[in-house]
Amino acid sequence: MAETTERQGEFADRRVALIGAGVMGEALLSGLLRSGRPASQIVVADRSPERLMAIAEKYSVSVGSGPEAAADATTVVIAVKPQDMAGLLREVGQHLKPGALVVSIAAGITTAFLEEHLPEGTPVARVMPNTPALVDEGMTAVSAGAHCETHHLWEAQDLMRGCGKVVSLSEDQLDAVTAISGSGPAYIFYVVEAMIEAGVLLGLPRGTSTELVVQTLYGAATMLKETGEHPTVLREQVSSPGGTTMAALRELDDHKVRAAFLTAMEAAAKRSHDLASGHV
Structure with missing residues (x-):
């Protein structure tokens, strides 16, 4: 109990917005809660009202629109389909807090693409998880963008540890990661x-x-x-x-x-x- 309380104190000023509540999005949400993140520090957004209602009832987290979720977050995790990414980034980018970290788990979306569609200087990280994350045995690789500092990288790694193991690699190695652990x-x-x-x-x-x-x-x-x-x-x-x-x-x-x-x-x-x- 003391360990859980200590972990919750550690996350007191780190609010996470999770945009996209599909299979991988829910797996990440579940892992975050099990790792000690308090539900009060997480807000979830999804374009399906029915899906949001189910998530709110199951996990007791706040829900809202993408811009609403991003506006109050220190870390914004985007778990949507690659074809939906550009529009979503434009939608939420103007609502980001200064210095907020954006983490993408969308396949094939580069850090350069994220940076191009977000305000200048936004720290971004790209992660490649795999489906065993659903049972807390995932393997995730994390790559930092041009403006991602050490503490941002640590935060991105910490987000994924609730679902399994994490390694940090340069982005030019992510195609190999996709071929080996992603697929x-x-x-x-x-x-x-x-x-x-x-x-x-x-x-x-x-x-x-x-x-x-x-x-x-x-x-x-x-x-x-x-x-x-x-x-x-x-x-x-x-x-x-x-x-x-x-x-x-x-x-x-x-x-x-x-x-x-x-x-x-x-x-x-x-x-x-x-x-x-x-x-x-």
Whole structure:
């Protein structure tokens, strides 16, 4: 209880406006509250009145329009679709407090774009989260804009820690981040789908196959995290000479699965770069 009170005191003069209450916006809101931010210091805006009503009832936070939310905030987090960003920035920019930090979680929106559509000198940060943020196991990269000072960067990092881990990187690395961790959950789900189907093909009930695969995935990820061993070492521990695992891995190598993953992630990084450059 004392720790929670201390954290709430830390945020006493840092009011956050969250504009956009979709899936990622709500995940961030939930994480902020769990990390100790008092609901009284958060205001949420969304263009759907029904969505705002549901958010206010569920989380006991203040709600309002984008300009109203931004006007009293020290940090404005924008979680809207990329195509809606330019109009929203023009709408809220004139209402920003001097020195207020603007944080964007919209894919493909660069810090230069944010700065271009906001008042001169506005500190901005760009963040790339991923969907495990919904279960507090997200991985987020944060990049600072031209006017973003150290304390602004710390605030952007702190915002995202309620949803998982955070790293700070230069913006020119965000295309790679998008390809690896941003899109990464989809690759994992893709492999899990294939493994479950293999179990069914081999005669297992679908429910049993799903349980086997999901727990195996969870256990393997936990081993990677807790042992600190290189994945090659852990793979070799399972791969007895002439055994079943080696037979399976040989098939994967014969089908060039490793090369396919590399090529796929290169394609994702290129697509991220194209989107950020306006080449849709």
